[in-house]
Amino acid sequence: xxxxxxxxxxxxxxxxxxxxxxxxxxxxxxxxxxxxxxxxxxxxxxxxxxxxxxxxxxxxxxxxxxxxxxxxxxxxxxxxxxxxxxxxxxxxxxxxxxxxxxxxxxxxxxxxxxxxxxxxxxxxxxxxxxxxxxxxxxxxxxxxxxxxxxxxxxxxxxxxxxxxxxxxxxxxxxxxxxxxxxxxxxxxxxxxxxxxxxxxxxxxxxxxxxxxxxxxxxxxxxxxxxxxxxxxxxxxxxxxxxxxxxxxxxxxxxxxxxxxxxxxxxxxxxxxx
Amino acid sequence: xxxxxxxxxxxxxxxxxxxxxxxxxxxxxxxxxxxxxxxxxxxxxxxxxxxxxxxxxxxxxxxxxxxxxxxxxxxxxxxxxxxxxxxxxxxxxxxxxxxxxxxxxxxxxxxxxxxxxxxxxxxxxxxxxxxxxxxxxxxxxxxxxxxxxxxxxxxxxxxxxxxxxxxxxxxxxxxxxxxxxxxxxxxxxxxxxxxxxxxxxxxxxxxxxxxxxxxxxxxxxxxxxxxxxxxxxxxxxxxxxxxxxxxxxxxxxxxxxxxxxxxxxxxxxxxxxxxxxxxxxxxxxxxxxxxxxxxxxxxxxxxxxxxxxxxxxxxxxxxxxxxxxxxxxxxxxxxxxxxxxxxxxxxxxxxxxxxxxxxxxxxxxxxxxxx
Numbered sequence: 001x002x003x004x005x006x007x008x009x010x011x012x013x014x015x016x017x018x019x020x021x022x023x024x025x026x027x028x029x030x031x032x033x034x035x036x037x038x039x040x041x042x043x044x045x046x047x048x049x050x051x052x053x054x055x056x057x058x059x060x061x062x063x064x065x066x067x068x069x070x071x072x073x074x075x076x077x078x079x080x081x082x083x084x085x086x087x088x089x090x091x092x093x094x095x096x097x098x099x100x101x102x103x104x105x106x107x108x109x110x111x112x113x114x115x116x117x118x119x120x121x122x123x124x125x126x127x128x129x130x131x132x133x134x135x136x137x138x139x140x141x142x143x144x145x146x147x148x149x150x151x152x153x154x155x156x157x158x159x160x161x162x163x164x165x166x167x168x169x170x171x172x173x174x175x176x177x178x179x180x181x182x183x184x185x186x187x188x189x190x191x192x193x194x195x196x197x198x199x200x201x202x203x204x205x206x207x208x209x210x211x212x213x214x215x216x217x218x219x220x221x222x223x224x225x226x227x228x229x230x231x232x233x234x235x236x237x238x239x240x241x242x243x244x245x246x247x248x249x250x251x252x253x254x255x256x257x258x259x260x261x262x263x264x265x266x267x268x269x270x271x272x273x
Numbered sequence: 274x275x276x277x278x279x280x281x282x283x284x285x286x287x288x289x290x291x292x293x294x295x296x297x298x299x300x301x302x303x304x305x306x307x308x309x310x311x312x313x314x315x316x317x318x319x320x321x322x323x324x325x326x327x328x329x330x331x332x333x334x335x336x337x338x339x340x341x342x343x344x345x346x347x348x349x350x351x352x353x354x355x356x357x358x359x360x361x362x363x364x365x366x367x368x369x370x371x372x373x374x375x376x377x378x379x380x381x382x383x384x385x386x387x388x389x390x391x392x393x394x395x396x397x398x399x400x401x402x403x404x405x406x407x408x409x410x411x412x413x414x415x416x417x418x419x420x421x422x423x424x425x426x427x428x429x430x431x432x433x434x435x436x437x438x439x440x441x442x443x444x445x446x447x448x449x450x451x452x453x454x455x456x457x458x459x460x461x462x463x464x465x466x467x468x469x470x471x472x473x474x475x476x477x478x479x480x481x482x483x484x485x486x487x488x489x490x491x492x493x494x495x496x497x498x499x500x501x502x503x504x505x506x507x508x509x510x511x512x513x514x515x516x517x518x519x520x521x522x523x524x525x526x527x528x529x530x531x532x533x534x535x536x537x538x539x540x541x542x543x544x545x546x547x548x549x550x551x552x553x554x555x556x557x558x559x560x561x562x563x564x565x566x567x568x569x570x571x572x573x574x575x576x577x578x579x580x581x582x583x584x585x586x587x588x589x590x591x592x593x594x595x596x597x598x599x600x601x602x603x604x605x606x607x608x609x610x611x612x613x614x615x616x617x618x619x620x621x622x623x624x625x626x627x628x629x630x631x632x633x634x635x636x637x638x639x640x641x642x643x644x
Binding site for chain 1: 331332333334400402494495498499500503505509510511512515516540542583585587588589590591592
């Protein structure tokens with residue numbers, strides 16, 4: 001039946017077919033050429049290219065699962081994570097081979113590991129160079145850490161650090177439950193909250209960043225190892241104090257531990273959003 | 274035509290498609306966050322008047338879904354529906370209007386009682402994007418919870434309303450069609466609810482520099498906003514709720530309704546979790562908690578001071594050593610004094626007719642509840 005139906009159609013004469021093909025080929029090649037031309041315009045430093053950031057979380061290699069007391073820290077606490085909210089701010093990119101040249105994106109980004117298990121967003125645009133180091137803060141630098149400085153979104157209001165306690169915003173809310181020791185049976189809660197300027201966490205990671213030729217954008221992936229908040233340089237025992245808001249000393253301890261929570265990777269190609 | 278011809282023909286079409294694809298897409302810049310444009314908003318289809326909602330200065334931005342823009346006609350319709358007991362005709366709530374339990378003069382709440390949970394107030398609902406109802410049975414937008422109320426709770430029969438020509442006119446004005454559906458009823462109610470903004474309590478006026486707090490209120494505020502009381506983490510200003518689910522240790526072994534969010538998810542981590550209620554207008558919303566177990570604010574404060582059960586699901590905020598000692602009598606008095614600064618009488622008075630109806634002369638007579 002089907003073959004019969006097709007057979008009633010007239011076959012295309014070969015010369016027309018060739019003509020059509022030739023036309024299509026020329027269209028195709030011009031398009032490709034114009035693409036290449038655009039690429040060439042983008043010489044180093046001339047153009048700003050978008051940089052995309054993606055975030056993910058793990059505990060010593062196991063991807064983070066919320067609400068499950070399945071992790072163990074060096075102090076012997078078995079713990080879960082129920083909340084992970086923080087700010088990343090002031091991204092600085094070091095131009096490769098030029099240790100004094102940095103490019104700064106002075107903006108603040110709100111991150112929520114539970115709401116967006118793998119959060120991806122546009123950081124901004126940076127000049128077209130090769131970069132070999134990226135620095136940023138977990139938290140807000142002093143000029144941003146002031147009451148009412150961030151737009152009043154529900155999230156920012158939620159991160160507000162009360163004025164009676166110094167004002168500004170929470171830098172980090174890391175919460176969960178834990179069993180103090182292997183023999184413990186009743187979980188307790190912990191709430192590691194960082195805020196006030198003493199608890200800012202400066203972070204620098206080495207990463208070789210070049211723009212992706214196809215998408216003409218940079219891609220940076222940061223992966224947070226939750227376990228690092230509890231160790232190095234300070235062993236942190238949640239059983240000693242699981243709630244640190246307003247405790248300057250302990251906030252500083254956690255902030256120091258936080259300097260190596262992130263590892264970085266260049267994303268060779270941007271994921272499909 | 275032979276099979277060979279047929280194959281050539283397919284090959285040709287395939288090549289053509291491939292070339293077309295390459296030509297059109299090969300050079301396109303891939304924008305990872307290519308935004309989908311606003312869905313063709315209903316407002317464009319007809320001439321409803323945009324309703325200009327004034328957001329108080331110290332309040333967050335309110336997200337209004339593109340498919341339910343605020344219009345004067347929509348809000349007017351929603352207000353009429355809110356007071357109309359025909360919504361319940363033939364359904365399980367027969368005889369009730371929304372306003373029968375969400376009484377404007379009581380901050381759009383009422384005591385509840387019997388097997389019913391405490392009635393939640395309609396205060397600043399427009400900002401909630403997270404969890405609804407005490408037990409978190411609905412999550413998402415105001416439209417979603419209104420749809421739940423209309424469909425499942427009241428089981429509204431649109432045909433009843435369609436008998437009223439004035440309603441048909443009002444639906445046309447608000448939505449561009451006379452066809453009355455449960456969805457449009459819910460959307461109109463959502464529009465009306467978005468306009469119910471409480472932002473004029475003594476606390477708000479203090480924030481705006483228009484009022485001073487007494488030393489006792491100030492002391493209470495310091496407790497509320499410090500690790501001592503630590504109320505602000507969940508009852509976050511200016512809405513005094515985070516719209517999220519928490520176990521605050523009300524029961525050592527929750528049963529029945531007290532299981533809270535667990536009844537929705539079946540996840541043992543969610544046992545005893547309830548949606549944080551706003552603390553605005555507490556004077557009008559006693560008794561307190563989902564089941565109204567506390568008759569007075571003193572009882573609530575005593576609970577937070579010395580009654581919290583250390584259950585496994587207890588919110589981490591409470592499970593700390595920060596407050597190892599109960600509140601003193603003066604701390605309790607201070608906390609209570611501060612909570613009372615969240616009373617917004619102008620919001621409640623508006624329920625009896627003032628700012629609910631911007632133009633009192635135009636106040637239509639159908640707004641009287643039918644019972």
